[in-house]
Amino acid sequence: MPRIKEKVIEVGLASAAVITILTTIGIIWVLLSQTIDFFSDVSIVDFLTDTQWTPLFADKHFGILPLVAGTFLTTFIAILVALPVGLTIAVYLNEYAPKSFRKIIKPLLEILAAVPTVVYGFFALSVITPFLQSIIPGMAGFNALSSGIVMGIMIIPLITSLSEDALFAVPKSLREASYGMGSTRLQTAFKVMVPAASSGIIVSVILGISRAVGETMIVAIAAGQQPRLTMNPLVPIETITTYIVQVSTGDVAHGSLEYKTIFAAGMALFVFTFILNNISYWIKKKFQEKYE
Amino acid sequence: MNSSKINRIKDNAFKYFGIACTVFGLAMLAIFLGNIIIEGIARIDWAFITNFPSRNPDKAGILPALVGTLWIMGLTAVIAIPLGIAAGIYLEEYGKKSKLATLLEINISNLAGVPSIIYGLLGLEIFGRIMGMGGSLLAGASTLSLLILPIIIVSTREALKAVPSSIKEASFAMGASKWQTVWHQLLPASFGGVITGIILALSRAVGETAPLIVIGALAYVPFVPASPTDEFSVLPIQIFNWISRPQKGFAINAASAIIILLMVTFIMNGIAMYLRNRWQKKVKW
Structure with a gap:
């Protein structure tokens, strides 16, 4: 009898794990079925090439490009902030800072990562935007710049902690050899350690990009809700995620074309993040055993 | 020079x-x-916590949203904790080398990277429409459970991995079965790590806004939800709603509600960090 009990338990545990596979299948099925439905009404060529996105207006256009442009713009600004700051902190903590300092700083930075994103949105709208407006006259109240900057601040801990792990994993002998040759800490950091940890650092950046692409509340609050094909960071724009929120907060009847648009937009988002996550997974697997 | x-x-x-x-x-x-x-x-005063939302910012309060957040936290815990721990145990102790386990592993690392709003679309269709839950607490908690499942699974595995194999081997040598070993030795020994992961995952669920907006959680709720099938709002959605309004009074309300939300998430994170440190110190094998 105990044999049977053991087997039953194993099957029970396995089925809990299988739920994660069902989740993936569910996501793909939901997005795919609604998107296919959507493309029976809207041509896929229009979707990919039209330069206007106005599904909620009388004159409807279904070009995803303005939403992609908005997403790209805010993501680009976020990485521009997060990569230099995040990587510098990682190098500083790993090569320069005394251990005790590191012990205090790391949990403090983790707090930045624990703040809910709706709170960051409030910060962007009520602190960063007024501040930037006082420097840059003519900047709109909703814009890509302040949400991008705040998104960057949010991503700093992610880049710092993953890059730091990568730097930490570089064998000590490399660092000691570099010091032995008379290098300074700076030379050791950027000519030996960072190149040796490059795959891990690249993974941290890709995951940062993926996070920024999927980030919703900051841009929904502070970037505006006006789909616009522009690279100007000072005017209101709309990201893919914001559009989904915009439709969800209004009342849109189930089964209508507007309802399906959020799944088509979600599909575009899913494809982007899926590609990014797989690239990072691939890099991680490929370069993992370099020093082992 | x-x-x-x-x-x-x-x-x-x-x-x-x-x-x-x-x-x-x-x-x-x-x-x-x-x-x-x-x-x-x-x-922030007692009235702010016990009042209902209102068109007048000075009279508006967060009671339904706060109760909604507590409901969501509780229901999500009930659904996600057993599933996450079970899946973590399976991956770490049972399935290790099987094809299923490899597939699961790739899949979980992929799921962890899926934007939360996509989970909202999943919940809207599967829980809301097909399973007929609509915009209820149950639909929201189910959606968030799927969202935090990868976090709980990964942290459970890490915690189990940290238990030295000598304990496992000793247990087997005493004639214990696999499940007896897991239940009586491995789980108690990894308890600190498992709990830390669970608290962090739940604190993430408490702060989530986007998926709940998508499944149809309400911005204006004039009642306190009393059962899992009731419609609801949560603190982050109430904050989002107040931020979106032009009047200054609502911006102040949003800041006050944010203080309460941050208190909840920071306390949870604090407990998690404390447990993690204590557990790391105590366990020197």
């Missing part, structure tokens, strides 16, 4: 740049918390 001097200057310059960057991150956090506390602390 010779090049070694220049190099030393550069080296020191980077040191200060590094300190500046670290301070930048922390200063942002400080400005940010300071700003919210200055703006919102005066508005």
